[in-house]
Amino acid sequence: MNEIKLLGKKPTRHGFGEGLVVLGEKYDNVIVLGGDITGSVMTSYFQERFPERFFSIGVAEQNATTIAAGFALSGKIAFFASYSAFSAFRNADQLRISIAYNDVNVKIGGGHSGITVGPDGATHQALEEISFVRTLPNMTLVVPCDYLETKKATIAIGEKFGPCFIRFGRSAVPMFTTDETPFEIGKANILREGKDVAIVACGLLVWEALLAAEELSKKGINARVINNHTIKPIDVETLVNAARDCGCIVTAEEHQVHGGLGGAVAEVIVKNYPVPMEFVGVRDKFGCSGEPEELMVKFGLTWKEIYASALKAIERKDKGFIGLRQVKDVEDYKE
């Protein structure tokens, strides 16, 4: 495995915008709908390049979602992107019926996701979309980890028939994947080998997981780091292997701990190979205004929490805990 290096910082939304242009060049049936924030979610790149295939819908996410379904039912690959807060929730019913139930070729971009939206505050910090979107039948859900992977993932969902949702963010975040890093929908990437604990992360937290693994290695602990970029369909094989090989798992996501990546992984693990699990994410709270990196610290979304959770998971494994915790842990479980 190649050494992973920090290659600079760039917002993942740029990868989305560039991916759309690549798709537009390759397929003349790609159309994009704008929701008055085209310069924020970078659909503006596509608009500049293919103005005849770009349509402004205004601030009307419900309408844009169903209009996309209409385009898809007319043979188009239809993209609509807004902030995740509005392209996963304002239009939730439309996503469920017109997109997922119809099983049409619509791709939804959820930009400005997570706490790292920063100063805009709680209303704009979507921390619940993974939970909602992954429960929709027929839906594919990807949460890429950096700029380049977002570009690859955008192209990949464009080329996969059916409803897809891609989640990305606003602020500049570490870049560390390269042209050589594989990306295949539904196939998680093992970024670092290890057998003491498996850290399964998505999005921005993949980088933090790598940092945590580096710190753990200084204590002689070898962590396996898995970039679980596809939440649905989830890579059961890679996860079950991780449980078997490592004996405990930590999940990490820029999302509520309830029902997100952690929930998705737990469903697989509990059914197939129960091992102790710890969950890093936002603990049942709304966000608030602040600087992105400040909020990552305040909400416990850094390598430090992953590191601490890994130690806890290993301790539980070593004490022979399998699924259930001891009674004294119940309090802690409630948090």
Place this chain on the structure above:
Amino acid sequence: MALEVTFSDKTFDNKRRKPEEFSEIALEIRRDIIKSLYLAKSGHSGGTLGTSDIFSVLFFGGVMKYNPKKPDWNERDRFVLSAGHLCPVLYSTLARAGYYSTEELYRLRKYGSRLQGHPGFDMKLPGIESSTGSLGQGISIAVGMAMSDKLVDKNNRRVFALTGDGEVEEGVVWEAAMAAGNYKLDNLCWILDNNDCQIDGRVKDVMSIYPVDKKFEAFRFDVINIDGHNYTEIINAFNKFISNNESKIGKPTVIIAKTIMGKGVSFMEDKYIWHGNPPNEEQAKIALEELM
């Protein structure tokens, strides 16, 4: 020279005033907006400056009934900022009305501040009636409040709400309008900030809402068209609403206020790129000079 920002602790009474008396108040609010956004390094300059004249009359012209010392007073009129991103103008207004100290304006959009990037009800900032920021929801909440006042509690309270003109592209806005007309909510005063600017461009180009007055008429509103920077017209519009309410006209009122995005700062005026940007140091200096 580096820009040093201070906020005066001046407050204003809420009383009937002559039109020319509002310019001083509006200037104070506009300066607060520039300063607080400059310190925050993010936020929305355009719509906040553009609605400062309306806020001055609404809160300091004896239009709304409220008591800053008793924000929960159950006879107060309520104001819902449906266009939640415009909160810096409301934060300044509430501070200048005496709801809380102007000291809080230093910490707009900072971690731990009650002045969230979009109004957060969880912060318990006095004067904030609901979380808003997801466009279209506030006006529907205002309709619910007006229904509760008029149809259930049968009291004399009034509900005011302000939406942007890009905001009214949201479908729920028109569902709210239909309900307001249907329930004859003559205790509801809807202010439409019609600057014809939104994020991606002119409202008429992004998704035209026009003719917007005819739409409200069709939804059974009393429609009042005004210049949103002319104090006499703003005062008269609110007076008309109050008489609509007192005479139980059986219709909600909408004030369609033609405004200029960024009003008062020459390089921001009527430029939609100022929808969501703060001034940098240089720009803040020039803006504050113009707002003397």
